[in-house]
Amino acid sequence: MKSSAATLGLALALGLMPGGAKAAPAADPGARLWLQCRACHSLKAGEPNKIGPNLHGIIGAKAGSRPGFRYSPAMAASEITWTDAALDAWLTKPMAMxxxxxxxxxxxxxxxxxxxxIAYLKRETR
Ligand code: HEC
Structure with missing residues (x-):
């Protein structure tokens, strides 16, 4: 009894998180991890850049190529292509890459x- 009430409370709290158009399904770890990114990035075509660029179509794209976003000179000159391996290195430690x-x-x-x-990004930025 007690634990199911706690579960319900948690579900409600997750559903009410600020900025959450729809609550991330708790079963998808990638969606949960995305919460660390979404203050700065949008995912879908046509969504505006935020503090960071919109990431629609980012898989396989050249770094620094989102229209209308002002990149650091370092990123603009990086010549990175966002493969799985590049994203893995980037997310490990952006400032080192x-x-x-x-x-x-x-x-x-x-x-x-x-x-x-990265699996979540592949699904959600297509
Ligand atoms: C505090 C804001 C912030 C957070 C949090 C953040 N980013 Fe970024 N992100 C940026 C900015 C700003 C840039 C552009 C960097 C530059 O120009 O040097 C960027 C760039 C990127 C790029 C390269 C985009 C391109 O067009 O080449 C990727 C990929 C990326 N972020 C993914 C992520 C992911 C995934 C997360 C969550 C783990 C995340 N970011 C968290 C602000 C953020």
Whole structure:
């Protein structure tokens, strides 16, 4: 009894998170990890850039190529292509991969987390 009430409370709290148009399904770890990114990035075609660029179509794209976004000179000159491996390195420690990047994110140390997040990005940025 007690635990199901707690579960319901948690579900309600998740559903009411600020900025959440729809609550992330708790079963998808990638969706949960995306919460660390979404203050700065949008995912879908036509959504505006935020503090960071819109990520629609980012898989396989050249770094620094989102229209209308003002990149750091370091990112603009990086010549990175966003493959799985490049995204994995980037998410591990952005500042180490692109010195001088303006992305204020320390990094995601767990390899499993990065894998789940990249799988989520592949689905959601198509
Ligand atoms: C505090 C804001 C912020 C957070 C949090 C953040 N980013 Fe970024 N992101 C940026 C900015 C700003 C840039 C552009 C960096 C530059 O120009 O050096 C960027 C760039 C990127 C790029 C390269 C885009 C391109 O067009 O080349 C990717 C991919 C990316 N972020 C993914 C993520 C993911 C995934 C997360 C969550 C783990 C995340 N970011 C968290 C602000 C953020």
């Amino acid at each position: 692109v010195k001088g990047s303006s992305m204020a994110f320390a990094g995601m140390p767990a390899a499993d987390d990065r894998k789940n997040l």
